[in-house]
Amino acid sequence: MTRLVVVSNRVTSPRQARSGAQGGLAVAVQAALEDWGGVWFGWSGELRDTGAEEPTVFRSGQVTYATVDLSSQDYEEYYNGFANRTLWPLFHYRLDLTEFSRRTLSGYQRVNQLFAERLRPLLRDDDLIWVHDYHLIPLAEQLRHAGCRQRMGFFLHIPWPALEVFLALPNHREIVHALCAYDLVGFQTDNDVRGFVNYIKLEAGGEVDPDGTVRAFGRRLRVAAFPISIDTARLAGFAREAVFARQTVRLRESLRGRKLMIGVDRLDYSKGLPQRFRGYEQLLEHYPENRGRVVFLQIAPPSRQDVPEYLQIRRQLEATAGHVNGAYAEFDWMPLRYLNTGFSRRILAGFLRLATVGVVTPLRDGMNLVAKEYVAAQNPKDPGVLLLSRFAGASAELDGAVPVNPYDVEGTAGAMQAALSMPLEERRERWESMYRRLETHDVDYWRGAFLDALSAMEPAACE
């Protein structure tokens, strides 16, 4: 039987998943693999400087985990460097934060080569190989050089930028050339597909058919949007069960009847947290009836702390949160609760259900699973309102959300006010259309759509 082999930088064991420290990629891949079974290959998250080791392999349920350690130089150049100081900021439209160096680029290529060498002996001829995200764009090309002919798909979890932004990457051509070694390249949204197709047509001199068939660099492949999703029924079940859980009860009691607004994001500059805090400050300033009546809970587990820009945003947020509380707190009311802790998704589901407003206002986001989890966690009889940035991939699907331009701080405050005072009937109507979408378009649907498309490809099609 055809095996599924998933490759990603981040591999999360079931134990790590319970800590709540992982991002959306790990959450979705875990859910996809748990049902289908297969191999999950990637970085162990550990650093080892002595000698290249064979992958560590262990099995849990249906999934075989195979992980490799990285050296501290690999970690610095590949993960902190080219992946998270070049590709991440550039693909999130932050040219001001984008660094480029040949040293980190060569580390990026080296780790992709290492992954290819370690993965190859584990592969069978009829495996379906599914590679995830910007860390591993060159992997298929490396595997093909080593003679692998299996069908290979790639899914990009982050946005694909507009052409003019992408052209700022000095090795843009090399990156797209490498992507063309896959048989199927999946993006989160049609907008991302458009950015890629524009590059193929306008820069690479390639051709793209209406069905997404691409011919470029002597290869034929397919591109399409496959919006990632959540395990909707399971998350809704977590939220129902969490009503009587210890932490949910503690949170509810601490509110003393006040309305809860909630944000849950990795501590990342792409998530728009400073603008969000300022929007909340404006809400308290311009709609004073909310003072003492609303609490904003922002959960922001630290992420990529060895990358300087992440330390900067952390300091900035501490100052902004302190400023909001300093200006508006009363002796018996703290307007903003800002936590640098991660929670398990069971606990989060309970917190999301308690919240009258879910605030998801990234400056740019590939998808944003928290937006979908907020909808899934709501009580159908009395659902809360989702505020959603138009720059999150999720906004293409969640039409019942209140749209927000996160750069418009006063507009964000106005949207918060509208959400806090929205009548039940409108809340239900908006929630129902979003929940219906998530019931059918869940993580199983995402996995099935991608793997069906990949299975239908001819292996290693060259023009």
Ligand SMILES: O=P(O)(O)OC[C@H]1O[C@H](O[C@H]2O[C@H](CO)[C@@H](O)[C@H](O)[C@H]2O)[C@H](O)[C@@H](O)[C@@H]1O
């Ligand atoms: O692995 P880290 O460096 O700790 O970062 C966590 C993950 O962040 C990013 O997640 C993205 O994937 C989500 C699911 O598709 C999507 O909803 C979100 O918009 C993206 O930002 C990153 O792309 C992953 O590789 C990281 O593992």
Ligand SMILES: O=c1ccn([C@@H]2O[C@H](COP(=O)(O)OP(=O)(O)O)[C@@H](O)[C@H]2O)c(=O)[nH]1
């Ligand atoms: O304390 C936390 C914070 C986040 N998450 C999960 O991490 C994922 C974040 O994914 P998203 O797509 O929103 O953003 P990313 O972090 O991948 O950029 C979601 O499933 C969250 O429920 C979690 O389990 N615990």
